[in-house]
Amino acid sequence: MEESIFQPYLSAKSLFKIDREILRPAYIPERLPHREGYIDQLAQILATALRGERPSNILIFGKTGTGKTAVVKYIENEFRKADAARMVSYLYLNCEIVDTPYAVLQSIGNRFIENFHQRIPFTGLSTDRVYNLLREKLDEEKRVVIIVLDEIDKIISKNGDDLLYQLLKINDDLTKARVSLIGISNDLKFTEYLDPRVKSRLADEKVVFPPYNAEELFDILADRAHRAFDNGTSPDAVLHLIAALAAQEHGDARRALDLLRVSAELAERQGDDHLSDEHVQKAKSKIELDTVLEAVKSLPTQSKLILLCVLLNEEIGNTKLTTGEVYTTYRELCRKTGVSPLTQRRVTDLISELDMLGLVHARVKSFGRAGRTKEIQASVPVVDVKKVLEKDEVLAEARGYRLKVQTTLL
DNA sequence: TGTCCACTGGAAGGGAGGGCTT
């Protein structure tokens, strides 16, 4: 048989025993090391639901990768297993994706509507109508509904706490069904922005997930590695290194698992039969760069343009910029590319967004008489990111464009 | 001590794009 171009890669033995899904953060394993206590605690609170009563509302706090989502999904699986769970509906929503009051009510409602034609449309109705539809639907049966709102702070910061207020008081309007909420947030302070009534009702119970330390991360890695690889593929020393690296990043288990998976993929591609420190280091920089490039790629055109402005300035040695300078460059680039320019007010907002994405550093600084403005700096590798930016059709005209070096007027 | 710069960032609102209701 003729050898195809894929042959060498197919015959290379896969390092992964079953499939690499086991190393994806979305995978929920049968046990979550160092979270057993929290699972117990939540089980105790939520067990009420199995008796047909409404459990307390719960707020869960913890930085990214501390297992909040994993625990909550784990509990979802446990509810599925429980016999008495037919009267319990457990639904998970991520408020970063479902991020408007309308959309939240709509997607909760649609979980209880099987008939496709009766489903609540994604737009067109008033929010009040959707709320009423939801309420009626819920109250058709005696049941306990547990709604998990992941990244709950996202919906508060965008829309205020009206939605939460509505969801918390829905029980007053229900006769058969009962609703309780589980909010998840990585911002400990977000409750400060809530109406006191909402705040006290929402946080009947509060749980804080601490970051994992290096040993705990090691246990998690070892647990998964054991299932993902054959013995000897991932030496303990390498796992310790990964654990240490992830511990530095505020104990992010997601990071740790990504590192392990990417390291293994790199090793596999190189035809090595076990992981080494070198793979880990390479994986680390690969992940970092990939994350940045992915973020840049998915930016809207205007934001890309603004980022490009910052990079072009960086290229000519202009590393610290003010909003005004960015805006001047921006106007210039708009002319060059035929993009219709936004106002400076809007551009400031987009700069702040870039800052939040970690693509630029922007902090407000006062220059005394010279005014008060943002000081903006790129925080991404210029060459790699420019390459990605220039792939955008709209920015094609700006390809290879250089700024003129400004001689400062005295 | 006060002035004054170059913005910052909140508020309000317009209008396009989605789609329901009557």
Next chain:
DNA sequence: AAGCCCTCCCTTCCAGTGGACA
């Protein structure tokens, strides 16, 4: 078809401000 509603992206308007300088 006319009248609503919700969301997103923007614009307009503007009071507020940290700190170097006079």
